[in-house]
Amino acid sequence: MKKSDLGDVFSLQREFEFYLQGLTDKPRKTSIAEQERRFFKDGFGKNPAFRGIVARDRGKLLGYLCYHFGYDPDEMKGRVVYVIDLFVTNEARARGVGTLLMGSVARLCSSVGGIAVYVCVWKKNKKAIRFYKSIGAEWVTDVPLMAWESSKWKSAL
Numbered sequence: 001m002k003k004s005d006l007g008d009v010f011s012l013q014r015e016f017e018f019y020l021q022g023l024t025d026k027p028r029k030t031s032i033a034e035q036e037r038r039f040f041k042d043g044f045g046k047n048p049a050f051r052g053i054v055a056r057d058r059g060k061l062l063g064y065l066c067y068h069f070g071y072d073p074d075e076m077k078g079r080v081v082y083v084i085d086l087f088v089t090n091e092a093r094a095r096g097v098g099t100l101l102m103g104s105v106a107r108l109c110s111s112v113g114g115i116a117v118y119v120c121v122w123k124k125n126k127k128a129i130r131f132y133k134s135i136g137a138e139w140v141t142d143v144p145l146m147a148w149e150s151s152k153w154k155s156a157l
């Protein structure tokens with residue numbers, strides 16, 4: 001994903017947001033404009049937090065995937081890849097684009113000696129869950145995710 005892809009990627013992100021809003025009653029916490037500003041800053045500024053891959057057909061953007069590398073010392077997994085965003089336009093679905101994008105990160109992970117690709121998926125997103133299962137993903141059931149708001153930290157030291 002290059003800076004020149006961003007106009008098209010933002011259009012798809014709006015479609016993605018609309019899709020996700022259909023799965024939840026919770027209102028958005030940030031505006032689309034703020035989300036785009038941060039995506040640009042965090043992905044394309046100094047020390048990028050993530051990278052992206054795009055799938056195009058004759059110039060038209062069909063889908064994109066964002067990921068970042070991590071490290072998992074558990075069971076010697078070593079380098080791992082976290083997929084943080086995956087979206088394929090409605091018209092391009094069920095043609096193998098999502099599989100192609102996931103295949104690209106799988107190869108990327110293997111190329112640096114990694115063995116695991118992680119993805120978080122909303123329980124209500126049944127279609128995505130079916131898709132991930134179809135490409136061989138399995139639930140991680142013994143390591144539930146915990147979250148913590150860093151701004152709430154009050155140091156006792």
Ligand SMILES: CC(C)(COP(=O)(O)OP(=O)(O)OC[C@H]1O[C@@H](n2cnc3c(N)ncnc32)[C@H](O)[C@@H]1OP(=O)(O)O)[C@@H](O)C(=O)NCCC(=O)NCCS
Nearest residue numbers: 086087088093094095096097098099120121128130131134
């Ligand atoms: C989930 C998502 C990325 C899958 O992308 P996709 O391009 O449709 O995926 P694929 O075409 O590779 O595979 C989808 C299905 O089509 C089938 N398929 C793949 N190539 C095919 C082909 N040439 N002909 C017919 N079917 C095909 C796959 O077997 C798969 O089967 P499934 O219905 O059992 O899952 C897409 O549906 C999407 O963007 N959803 C909304 C956003 C979202 O939920 N993202 C994930 C957030 S965690």
